[in-house]
Amino acid sequence: MSTIIMSLCWPLQGMSGPQKAVLISLADNANDEGVCWPSVARIAERTCLAERTVQGAIKWLGQARILSVRERMGRSTMYTLTPASYAPPQGMHPAADAPSPPQQTTKTPAAGAPRTVIEPSIEPSQGGNRAMRSPSCPVQDIVDLFNKLLTPALPAVILVSESRKQQLRARWNQSDVHQSLDFWVEYFGTVAQSDFLMGRSAGKHGSTPFRATFDWLIAPSNFVKVVEGNYHA
Numbered sequence: 263m264s265t266i267i268m269s270l271c272w273p274l275q276g277m278s279g280p281q282k283a284v285l286i287s288l289a290d291n292a293n294d295e296g297v298c299w300p301s302v303a304r305i306a307e308r309t310c311l312a313e314r315t316v317q318g319a320i321k322w323l324g325q326a327r328i329l330s331v332r333e334r335m336g337r338s339t340m341y342t343l344t345p346a347s348y349a350p351p352q353g354m355h356p357a358a359d360a361p362s363p364p365q366q367t368t369k370t371p372a373a374g375a376p377r378t379v380i381e382p383s384i385e386p387s388q389g390g391n392r393a394m395r396s397p398s399c400p401v402q403d404i405v406d407l408f409n410k411l412l413t414p415a416l417p418a419v420i421l422v423s424e425s426r427k428q429q430l431r432a433r434w435n436q437s438d439v440h441q442s443l444d445f446w447v448e449y450f451g452t453v454a455q456s457d458f459l460m461g462r463s464a465g466k467h468g469s470t471p472f473r474a475t476f477d478w479l480i481a482p483s484n485f486v487k488v489v490e491g492n493y494h495a
Contacts (some may be wrong), residue, residue, distance in 0.1 A: 265483050267292045270345035272436060272482065277326070277350060283309040284319035285328065288341055290486055296343035308490055326350045397441050399434035401427050404446050408476055411450040415460050419476045429480045449488065453479060456493040 271289040274282075287308050291298035302320075306313045320341075323329035328348040332340045405419045405426075419426075434440050453474065457463045461473030478484055487493065 266294055267296050267343055267345065268483055268486070271328075271343065274328070274345065274348055277322070278319075280309070280311050280315050281319040281322050283311065284316055285323060285343075286486065288323075288329070288343060290483070290490075292341075292343050296345075297340065298343075299338045299340045301338050322351075399427075399431045399441075400443065401430050403443055404430055404434075405476075407443065407446050407450055408479075411447070412454060412460075415454075416473060417475055426477065426480070429477070432482070433480055433485055452488060452491075452494070456488075459488070459493050 268286070268289045271285055274285070277285070284305055287305050288298055288300070289296075290308075291300045302313050302316050305311075306316045309316065311319075320329065320331065324331055326348055328343060328345060330342045330344065332342070401422060405422055408416075409418050439445055453459050458472060459474040459479075461471045463471055465471040474484075479488065
């Protein structure tokens with residue numbers, strides 16, 4: 263797995279959830295040149311998507327110039343990721359399994375009818391565009407959850423350094439799903455159930471067992487692997 267490719271793919275916008283999930287799954291398999299060759303079935307298994315949805319996402323990523331596909335006779339398809347070339351098509355198409363948007367009809371009010379003004383939940387940016395407000399990352403609360411749920415089995419976090427704050431904020435802003443303390447309770451709960459991450463598995467060739475640390479768990483590539491269940495007991 264290439265942390266270089268992964269770090270370039272995470273910030274990209276302008277795609278659907280399934281398309282982003284397939285992109286991240288490919289990036290997690292890619293080397294530093296962006297090359298990988300997982301099967302569609304494997305991608306579907308990792309992303310919890312239907313194979314048809316995965317195939318549609320791969321086609322879209324190719325149209326967006328972030329992915330090139332090369333069929334190999336008798337072997338799995340080879341994919342090459344090029345995040346720097348990303349150019350999303352003008353017409354966005356939802357994932358194949360996405361529900362159709364509801365059709366709404368609105369009657370025009372009478373000229374003398376009172377108007378209800380609803381304050382917007384977005385604020386204008388300096389350039390005039392409107393930007394959605396994101397909840398700020400409760401760094402200390404997440405650290406407290408780690409110390410409560412995983413220590414003393416794992417080393418406690420004593421100093422909340424600036425680098426740790428930056429990593430946590432990056433993971434928090436990675437997805438709307440991550441912007442909830444309930445997610446972090448579940449995340450650390452997944453870690454607690456893993457014998458490997460908790461140091462309960464025997465080390466190779468009699469060596470000291472691996473034991474995860476707070477910094478290891480919030481690193482981008484490791485975070486994705488834990489979320490995807492790679493270390494489930």
